[in-house]
């Protein structure tokens with residue numbers, strides 16, 4: 492798991508929020524906004540890696556926008572920039588598998604440093 496250091500919310504997203512009204516994530520559907528968000532987060536904040544499994548995400552199509560706190564249970568945070576990551580599209584792990592699972596024990600890679608929770612030795616394979 493990788494730590495994600497969020498940057499300032501990008502201007503194009505702030506402009507989008509001013510220009511359009513959104514009651515839910517479904518309203519983020521104009522001006523190719525989802526692709527712009529993905530591209531920005533992947534390149535600027537995640538260096539093209541999935542924070543959950545550390546696999547490389549080469550193109551926008553290889554990842555999806557992941558709400559750390561799920562939209563269904565935290566509807567007010569659907570457009571909170573610090574709640575948004577890009578996860579890989581693996582079906583049996585990461586964001587798609589996580590879906591609506593989230594609780595206080597969840598290691599949030601934006602807030603928590605995963606290195607404080609996981610240890611493994613490259614030399615021995617010990618975990």
Ligand SMILES: [Zn+2]
Nearest residue numbers: 541544579585
């Ligand atoms: Zn992943």
